[in-house]
Amino acid sequence: MAYTAARSALQQYTDVSVSCSHCGASATLLSPSDTVRDSLMNATYLNMFQQELDLLHRAQALFSRFPSSRHPLKTGHEWLKRVDKGQPDEAFEGALAKDPELHEFLTNKSFLLSRRLEVIATACTKLSS
Numbered sequence: 001m002a003y004t005a006a007r008s009a010l011q012q013y014t015d016v017s018v019s020c021s022h023c024g025a026s027a028t029l030l031s032p033s034d035t036v037r038d039s040l041m042n043a044t045y046l047n048m049f050q051q052e053l054d055l056l057h058r059a060q061a062l063f064s065r066f067p068s069s070r071h072p073l074k075t076g077h078e079w080l081k082r083v084d085k086g087q088p089d090e091a092f093e094g095a096l097a098k099d100p101e102l103h104e105f106l107t108n109k110s111f112l113l114s115r116r117l118e119v120i121a122t123a124c125t126k127l128s129s
Contacts, residue, residue, distance in 0.1 A: 059102060
């Protein structure tokens with residue numbers, strides 16, 4: 001649904017400003033075709049999904065380092081229903097503190113890690129082809 005809304009919004013503009021997320025170069029495309037607009041949308045979503053996939057892999061690596069941890073951020077992303085509210089885990093918290101971006105991601109996003117990894121990896125594969 002978000003893709004359709006974004007595509008509709010993009011079609012409202014005759015000229016479209018674009019910029020490269022890698023080098024920062026920018027340009028204005030004058031009256032881009034629907035194919036170009038679709039490519040821009042796919043590239044934008046692919047970039048977002050790849051960033052999220054990186055965070056999900058980092059979460060998976062962190063969780064595998066602490067398999068017996070009952071930390072709330074870990075248990076909340078491993079099971080749909082929490083058996084309990086989790087338990088403090090200083091070692092897990094210390095490792096998580098070394099990656100503030102991952103801490104923010106796990107704190108502010110609600111998902112089941114195994115399922116989200118599958119969905120985002122599939123979306124990246126689809127958009128890459």
